[in-house]
Amino acid sequence: MSLVQPSLSSDGMKRTFSERQEFMTEDMPASTHFHVVAGGARLFKSLPDGRRQIIGFAHKGDVLPAYPCTRYHYSAEAMRNLQVVCVPAPHMSRLHETSPGACAASLNSARQLLVSLHNRLLMLGRQTARERLATFLLGQGTRMGPGELWPVDPAISRADMADFLGLTTETVSRLLSAFHREQLISRERRAIHILDPDRLRAIVAHPE
Amino acid sequence: MSLVQPSLSSDGMKRTFSERQEFMTEDMPASTHFHVVAGGARLFKSLPDGRRQIIGFAHKGDVLPAYPCTRYHYSAEAMRNLQVVCVPAPHMSRLHETSPGACAASLNSARQLLVSLHNRLLMLGRQTARERLATFLLGQGTRMGPGELWPVDPAISRADMADFLGLTTETVSRLLSAFHREQLISRERRAIHILDPDRLRAIVAHPE
DNA sequence: ACGGTTTTTTAACCATTTCTGACAGTTTAT
DNA sequence: ATAAACTGTCAGAAATGGTTAAAAAACCGT
Numbered sequence: 001m002s003l004v005q006p007s008l009s010s011d012g013m014k015r016t017f018s019e020r021q022e023f024m025t026e027d028m029p030a031s032t033h034f035h036v037v038a039g040g041a042r043l044f045k046s047l048p049d050g051r052r053q054i055i056g057f058a059h060k061g062d063v064l065p066a067y068p069c070t071r072y073h074y075s076a077e078a079m080r081n082l083q084v085v086c087v088p089a090p091h092m093s094r095l096h097e098t099s100p101g102a103c104a105a106s107l108n109s110a111r112q113l114l115v116s117l118h119n120r121l122l123m124l125g126r127q128t129a130r131e132r133l134a135t136f137l138l139g140q141g142t143r144m145g146p147g148e149l150w151p152v153d154p155a156i157s158r159a160d161m162a163d164f165l166g167l168t169t170e171t172v173s174r175l176l177s178a179f180h181r182e183q184l185i186s187r188e189r190r191a192i193h194i195l196d197p198d199r200l201r202a203i204v205a206h207p208e
Numbered sequence: 209m210s211l212v213q214p215s216l217s218s219d220g221m222k223r224t225f226s227e228r229q230e231f232m233t234e235d236m237p238a239s240t241h242f243h244v245v246a247g248g249a250r251l252f253k254s255l256p257d258g259r260r261q262i263i264g265f266a267h268k269g270d271v272l273p274a275y276p277c278t279r280y281h282y283s284a285e286a287m288r289n290l291q292v293v294c295v296p297a298p299h300m301s302r303l304h305e306t307s308p309g310a311c312a313a314s315l316n317s318a319r320q321l322l323v324s325l326h327n328r329l330l331m332l333g334r335q336t337a338r339e340r341l342a343t344f345l346l347g348q349g350t351r352m353g354p355g356e357l358w359p360v361d362p363a364i365s366r367a368d369m370a371d372f373l374g375l376t377t378e379t380v381s382r383l384l385s386a387f388h389r390e391q392l393i394s395r396e397r398r399a400i401h402i403l404d405p406d407r408l409r410a411i412v413a414h415p416e
Numbered sequence: 417a418c419g420g421t422t423t424t425t426t427a428a429c430c431a432t433t434t435c436t437g438a439c440a441g442t443t444t445a446t
Numbered sequence: 447a448t449a450a451a452c453t454g455t456c457a458g459a460a461a462t463g464g465t466t467a468a469a470a471a472a473c474c475g476t
Contacts, residue, residue, distance in 0.1 A: 045329075047330070047334060048413065053334045067323055074326055096312055096315070097308050100304065100305050100306070103308060103312055103315060104304055106315055107304070107318060108276050110315060111275050112276065113322060114275065114325065117326075118253060118325075119253070121253070121325065122255070127255070163333075
């Protein structure tokens, strides 16, 4: 999600969380940054009645910063096993004050995030369900690098996709079936593989 | 939108744009940052078929940064008359390298933006039209400060609201009428005033 | 391998929101 | 002053996506 900052791993407390463990919640005092060392996490916000929006996924190398607030403003939950290094907020602040490079790296990472969030605003506000899912699949596919048949992380459930895309699980399921019928993807168990990235890209660019 | 950085106004070229002038486009090389001195701007992304999503509005004091990309990734258009100071990207980079304070200020501003964008993801992905409009009105109202009867900037058209909220002008129009019937807001010409912020907040928190 | 639980898929139906088109009110141009 | 253009409002038809319900598939512990 953000840029790698290897210097962080050296100090700070290492912690491990198991599947589904919520290690950061919206009302928790924001005292430490989390640097993901292994595994993944889903980041989300919820409404009082249970509606959930996934903000993004964090992977190895990403940093979940304690934003300039007294409390975190989203929650984070471990996917698979998760290893993080906790960096105390004051420690990070000191680093930013003394090392311009570190601060610039954080700024760069924050701005990368802004760019991707702007794209997601457009997606959630103006794209159809079909376009959103195609975008999502392509985005996930590129994460894994080319030549690997474009798999989607099997730890991401239909409910996760729905909460990421602002849809319901039923709609996601329906569209995946449609994509399968159209030979755009293949499905075996939970695993999804992209068969025809070009036609998926065409869906994103100009809807039918 | 972002935090004020008064040091920027001192140098850099001052430019003025008139109503509706698009001074920044998605495919333009990102060579300068814009520091808003007076007036306002709408920031948006568009799809090839014309669908538009407003990313946000920029007001006096806000900085529109050239993100770490070769091109801007959204467009910006003047509302009313707009005065900006253009700060060349290399100049800003140098400032960030030499002054840790300046870099920290930019980082802080970027992170503030991230927080508000996360909230907007939740809004666009999971809230109803009614909740979105109530949220928007309250957000606009607080901009102006309390005690002023909570006006909404009349330069923001129905189409702007729709493109900000991921709705159509008709839906916005209908909901404004509904809010008016329910005595939540008053309307005279284009001007909107919030009459009952508490009940609007109730709509945001728990829908009916 | 078995039984129970959870997740995913499918289908029928429904609702919110969009789309289309018409009209009224305002502003701008002639 | 009148016409033209734009913006906002309203109403009905259409559609996308949500809701509900149930079956099928996958998963898990024993």
